[in-house]
Amino acid sequence: MSAIDVPIREAPLISASRLLAERGFFGIVWLDAELQVTGRYGPLVAFVSIGKDVTETILPFAGLEADLLALRSDRHAVLDIPSVTIVTNGERTPRLNLAAVWSEAENCILILASRAVLSVDLEVELNRQIRARLIAEADVVAKSVELQHTNAELERANTDLEQFASVISHDLKAPMRELRFLADDVDAMLAAGDIDRSRTALAAMRQQSGRMSAMLSSLLAYATAAQKVDVLEDIDTAKLVAAVVNSLPRPPKIRVEITGDWPQLNTFGALLDLVLRNVIGNALAHHDRADGHVKVHASELKESLLIEVSDDGPGIDPAHYDAIFLPFRTLGDPAKGEPSGMGLAIVARALSTVGGRITVHSDALKTRGTTFSIWWPKSTVTIQKNCPTPYNVHSFSNDA
Amino acid sequence: MRPSAYKVMLLGQIGVGKSSIAQRLVFDRFDTSYKPTIGVDVYRYEAKTIEAEPVPMIVWDSDGNLGDAMFRHVYLKEASAALIIGDVTRNETIEAMPAIAAAFRERLPGRCVCYLVNKSDLSPPTPLQGELARDDTLLFHTSALTGENVTRAFAETARAIVRRAP
Ligand SMILES: Nc1nc2c(ncn2[C@@H]2O[C@H](COP(=O)(O)OP(=O)(O)OP(=O)(O)O)[C@@H](O)[C@H]2O)c(=O)[nH]1
Ligand SMILES: [Mg+2]
Numbered sequence: 001m002s003a004i005d006v007p008i009r010e011a012p013l014i015s016a017s018r019l020l021a022e023r024g025f026f027g028i029v030w031l032d033a034e035l036q037v038t039g040r041y042g043p044l045v046a047f048v049s050i051g052k053d054v055t056e057t058i059l060p061f062a063g064l065e066a067d068l069l070a071l072r073s074d075r076h077a078v079l080d081i082p083s084v085t086i087v088t089n090g091e092r093t094p095r096l097n098l099a100a101v102w103s104e105a106e107n108c109i110l111i112l113a114s115r116a117v118l119s120v121d122l123e124v125e126l127n128r129q130i131r132a133r134l135i136a137e138a139d140v141v142a143k144s145v146e147l148q149h150t151n152a153e154l155e156r157a158n159t160d161l162e163q164f165a166s167v168i169s170h171d172l173k174a175p176m177r178e179l180r181f182l183a184d185d186v187d188a189m190l191a192a193g194d195i196d197r198s199r200t201a202l203a204a205m206r207q208q209s210g211r212m213s214a215m216l217s218s219l220l221a222y223a224t225a226a227q228k229v230d231v232l233e234d235i236d237t238a239k240l241v242a243a244v245v246n247s248l249p250r251p252p253k254i255r256v257e258i259t260g261d262w263p264q265l266n267t268f269g270a271l272l273d274l275v276l277r278n279v280i281g282n283a284l285a286h287h288d289r290a291d292g293h294v295k296v297h298a299s300e301l302k303e304s305l306l307i308e309v310s311d312d313g314p315g316i317d318p319a320h321y322d323a324i325f326l327p328f329r330t331l332g333d334p335a336k337g338e339p340s341g342m343g344l345a346i347v348a349r350a351l352s353t354v355g356g357r358i359t360v361h362s363d364a365l366k367t368r369g370t371t372f373s374i375w376w377p378k379s380t381v382t383i384q385k386n387c388p389t390p391y392n393v394h395s396f397s398n399d400a
Numbered sequence: 401m402r403p404s405a406y407k408v409m410l411l412g413q414i415g416v417g418k419s420s421i422a423q424r425l426v427f428d429r430f431d432t433s434y435k436p437t438i439g440v441d442v443y444r445y446e447a448k449t450i451e452a453e454p455v456p457m458i459v460w461d462s463d464g465n466l467g468d469a470m471f472r473h474v475y476l477k478e479a480s481a482a483l484i485i486g487d488v489t490r491n492e493t494i495e496a497m498p499a500i501a502a503a504f505r506e507r508l509p510g511r512c513v514c515y516l517v518n519k520s521d522l523s524p525p526t527p528l529q530g531e532l533a534r535d536d537t538l539l540f541h542t543s544a545l546t547g548e549n550v551t552r553a554f555a556e557t558a559r560a561i562v563r564r565a566p
Contacts, residue, residue: 055404059442062458063407063478081474083439090427095439116439131436131465135415142489146522232451301536322526348527352520352541353549355556359533377538379559 029058029111035068038108045113047086047093058111060084060098071102071109083116178208233269237305238262240269241296244276250284253291260298263305265378271350272376276307278343279358279372283311304356304378310371315364324360351376405444405456406561407478408554411500412485413493414464417518420544421485422461425554430545437463440475447558455558471503480561481512483553488523488541498531512560515539516553521546 021027027045030038031054040048048057055062060081067079079100086093095116103110182205189198238258245256265272276296283294294311316324325348344358351358355377362370410418419437423429426443441461446454460479462470470476482504486494494517501513514537517528521543527533538560540553 053404059444059458060440060460062405063480065404067477085439085441087422087426087441087443092441131414132434135434138490146489303536303538306536325524325526353552355514355538355540355549355553357528357533357539359527359529375536375539377556379556379563 024115026112026114029054029113030106031068031109031111033108035065035109042113044094044096044115047088054111058098059086059088061100061111068100068109071100075102075104077102176212179205182208232266235265235267235269235272236262237265237272237298240273241276241298244273244280245296248277248281248284251287251290251292254284254287254294255292256280256284256294256296258296261300262298263300263378265305267376267378268354271354275347275350275374275376278347279307279309279374282343283309283313283370283372287311287313289313300378301375304375307374307376308371309374310369312369315368315370316360316362317364318362321360325358347374405458406480406558408457408459408557408561409476409479409482409504410459410461410485411470411482411504412464412516413487413496416464416485416487416490416493417544418464418485419461421483421516421518421542421550422459424544424547424550426459428547430547436465437461439463445554447554449555449559452559452562455562457554457558468503471507476504476507479508479511481514481557483514483516483557485516485518485542488517488519494532495530498535501535501537510564512557512564513537514553514557514560516542516549518542518544520548 021042021044024042024044027040027042027048029040029045029048032038035054037048037050037052037054037057040046040050054068055065061068064079071077071079081098083095084098085095096113097116099112099114101110101112102108182201186198186201186205189195189201241258241262245258250256280294280296287294292312294309297308297310299306299308325344347358351374357375359373360370361373410422412418414436415434419435419441420430422441422443423431426445440463443459443461445457445459447457448454460475462475466473482501484497484500484504486497488494497515501515504513505511515532515535517539520541528539532539538553538556540549540556542549542553544550
């Protein structure tokens with residue numbers, strides 16, 4: 001006699017199902033027509049809150065409300081979501097296969113949750129080991145490369161830091177010494193009653209202190225680039241770029257041309273100002289000829305404002321692409337009053353905090369000229385200070 | 401019907417930090433050990449911005465091993481957005497990002513996409529190369545270890561979702 005011929009008796013069937021559910025092989029959840037949970041059975045679904053919307057307590061069904069409701073009209077359909085783990089308040093459910101079906105007998109939607117079975121777990125375990133090994137191997141290779149890289153990098157960084165420190169301290173010392181001497185001079189002049197010459201000396205003092213504060217500001221600008229993202233303003237980018245260009249020191253025969261579409265944006269004005277100022281300033285400062293042309297062009301893309309700053313200067317060797325964005329990797333000589341090289345580091349840092357980016361196109365070996373392309377996101381949000389806050393769904397109930 | 405919460409997928413190759421980003425985002429914690437995700441892990445998160453109402457999200461942290469099978473899977477059903485993640489220390493994972501974005505957009509046209517270049521704590525910000533550099537998609541350098549830009553990337557994604565599906 002084959003198994004199929006055994007007459008089905010309700011009572012043993014129910015008690016067998018009950019046993020399986022109680023042992024955690026599967027669990028059942030009942031929903032009403034509004035998709036609220038009306039009941040559950042079995043420890044496997046102990047995490048489900050009765051009385052809540054199913055989408056709030058069995059998270060993978062969120063967004064699938066329409067599909068759940070459609071089960072009623074297509075009675076053979078199953079909405080199947082295999083192998084999911086729900087994580088709330090730091091606790092994880094076992095890995096579950098979820099299936100939603102319409103129950104004709106009970107005239108409601110049922111969700112069956114079953115534990116992912118053993119053979120799958122074995123496969124998974126095998127998979128886990130293979131994957132972990134793959135990554136570990138790739139890691140070993142990467143780590144050793146990284147280590148060599150880091151050592152070289154560290155050496156370079158140390159020298160850079162020393163250089164930078166010595167440049168800064170040397171450069172700050174010079175105006176400082178000058179200030180001391182000038183102060184002594186003023187003393188002597190005042191004692192001699194020479195008011196006019198002491199005025200000139202005071203003006204020189206002001207100039208020296210201005211120099212010092214400019215050096216300190218560039219250092220500060222780098223350190224605080226990431227903090228300028230707090231204030232959203234309505235910015236007329238056309239006015240902003242014109243103001244930036246006008247305020248930059250520029251050799252008389254270098255022409256700056258602003259073209260393209262410069263829209264009104266609700267954005268971080270101070271940060272955009274900082275980015276434009278440094279990239280355009282960089283183009284002007286690195287120009288090696290008496291007359292030249294710098295073009296600043298904007299075009300509106302779907303998500304971002306693309307700003308291209310092109311110059312006809314000497315160009316950049318592609319081998320230096322990475323270096324120009326690192327702090328203090330100056331290609332000029334700050335001791336001779338050339339730019340410190342901090343500018344592009346500030347720009348890269350600022351852009352990475354707003355979701356924008358910068359790329360450079362130039363090949364000094366082949367031709368003159370450099371173009372920096374900046375993608376500035378058109379939409380930006382301000383983050384509430386106390387984020388991130390975990391959303392409390394509910395705690396796991398220990399009943400059942 | 402406006403969904404009770406928006407479904408957001410975390411996609412990207414194995415080991416790029418999808419689960420670590422989710423853990424940092426939702427529980428503000430980080431674990432250095434690697435525990436591969438099997439199937440999907442599902443979290444609830446509420447994106448908070450000053451400008452808009454909090455945006456409830458269901459974050460689907462996917463299995464990097466699913467590869468292309470992901471795009472035929474029920475997991476993607478009704479997703480509102482995808483955050484596509486790469487590991488800055490493994491270039492092949494970064495190069496794979498545009499193709500993942502293209503496959504997602506093909507299955508779900510018009511949904512939001514955001515790139516995350518993760519593990520930024522291991523590498524200073526450097527300019528992007530290749531296809532990614534020319535792509536007009538929101539991009540963040542993130543670190544699940546330090547938390548850099550993690551909340552911001554989800555807030556921007558929330559804003560983009562709400563703008564498209566008011
Ligand atoms: N330093 C650093 N390590 C990270 C970061 N994010 C993730 N990791 C590490 O990278 C490894 C893999 O991270 P996971 O989050 O598990 O990667 P996944 O993308 O979820 O991988 P799959 O689940 O296999 O697809 C773990 O050892 C993490 O600790 C990061 O921002 N910085
Ligand atoms: Mg994972």
